[in-house]
Structures are given as C-alpha cells and as structure tokens.
Amino acid sequence: MITKNQATELLHEHTKNQNLRRHMYAVGFAMRALADRLGGDGEMWETLGLLHDADWEETKDTPNEHTKHTLDWLRKMGEIDGPIVHALMSHNRKHTGLAELEGNMEWALETVDELTGFIVAVALMRPDKKLATVELSSIMKKWKNKAFAAAVDRNQIAQCEEKLGIPLDEFIRLTLQVMQENHETLGL
Numbered sequence: 001m002i003t004k005n006q007a008t009e010l011l012h013e014h015t016k017n018q019n020l021r022r023h024m025y026a027v028g029f030a031m032r033a034l035a036d037r038l039g040g041d042g043e044m045w046e047t048l049g050l051l052h053d054a055d056w057e058e059t060k061d062t063p064n065e066h067t068k069h070t071l072d073w074l075r076k077m078g079e080i081d082g083p084i085v086h087a088l089m090s091h092n093r094k095h096t097g098l099a100e101l102e103g104n105m106e107w108a109l110e111t112v113d114e115l116t117g118f119i120v121a122v123a124l125m126r127p128d129k130k131l132a133t134v135e136l137s138s139i140m141k142k143w144k145n146k147a148f149a150a151a152v153d154r155n156q157i158a159q160c161e162e163k164l165g166i167p168l169d170e171f172i173r174l175t176l177q178v179m180q181e182n183h184e185t186l187g188l
C-alpha cells in the first residue's frame with residue numbers, strides 16, 4: 001500500500017501550484033480527522049486526501065482524464081488495486097465512470113473535498129485573512145448565503161449526514177478545527 005510519504009512525493013512532483021498543494025494538505029488533514037471520528041485507517045485516509053487531485057495540474061483541461069494519471073503513476077509503483085485505487089477511480093466517476101462511491105472513506109472524500117475550500121473562502125473574508133478567528137457561526141451564515149462561494153455544492157457536502165451519520169454542524173466544526181490546528185501548513 002502506498003505510504004503517506006510516497007503520496008506526498010508524488011504530489012510535489014506533479015503539483016507545483018502552492019494553493020493546489022495546500023488544498024490537498026487540507027483534505028488530507030480533514031480525512032485523517034474523519035478517520036479518527038469514524039474508526040477508519042487514518043494514514044490511508046490522509047494518503048487519499050493527498051493524492052485525490054495530484055494530477056489536477058495536468059488534467060484540468062481534460063476532466064475525463066482526472067485521476068487516471070495518478071492511477072498510472074500508482075500502477076508503475078505496483079499499486080494496481082486496493083482501497084486507494086478504488087477511491088481514485090470513484091472520485092472522478094462523473095467523468096470517468098470507472099467506479100461508484102463505496103464506503104466511508106470514499107464518502108468522506110466526496111463530502112469534505114469542497115468544504116475545505118469553502119472554509120478557506122470564509123477565512124479570506126476576514127480582515128487578517130487567517131483561519132484562527134473563523135467561527136462556526138460565521139461559516140454557517142455564509143453557508144446560507146447562496147451567493148457566497150456559489151460554485152460550492154452545499155448538497156454534496158451535506159450528504160455527510162446521510163452517508164457518514166455526522167450532523168452537518170459537527171462535520172464543519174471538525175474540519176474547521178483540524179484546519180486551524182494546521183494553519184501554518186495551509187498558509188492561513
């Protein structure tokens with residue numbers, strides 16, 4: 001099974017944009033926290049977070065290729081099946097049709113992916129542009145304002161309730177907290 005360190009190396013090799021790297025760090029931290037909450041394998045869930053958009057720089061103009069490049073890199077490392085491979089296949093299922101979402105780890109990625117970006121957007125509205133002063137209440141206020149970060153699909157995130165059994169406010173609080181704890185790595 002690919003390790004977190006190997007995933008980080010792949011990410012750095014193929015993703016030069018700092019903000020994009022930080023997106024994957026944030027999703028990695030959130031995935032580890034969700035694994036702790038749900039009894040998953042924290043190392044594996046974080047590894048998936050680090051890898052889920054690792055080929056985005058190369059595939060952003062060809063969405064049906066997204067995750068296929070990463071799957072190729074893993075194949076060359078001898079990683080041909082297993083939970084990470086399946087999760088990468090299902091992550092871009094709308095374009096690739098490679099696999100449907102299965103299990104808590106894949107639903108965690110599906111629901112937390114855009115939430116991390118939403119929380120970054122809220123932090124950037126603060127005068128100091130820092131995560132430290134962001135409160136759950138300010139996120140919930142922006143959540144209800146459909147014009148704010150309009151591209152973020154609230155329904156996709158809110159599936160945390162049905163698919164993971166975690167109430168939305170707890171899901172957001174947990175993600176905010178782990179992002180605040182790692183604010184230096186996230187540059188916020």
Ligand SMILES: [Fe+2]
Nearest residue numbers: 052053066091
């Ligand atoms: Fe993606």
Ligand SMILES: [Fe+2]
Nearest residue numbers: 023052053113
């Ligand atoms: Fe993502």
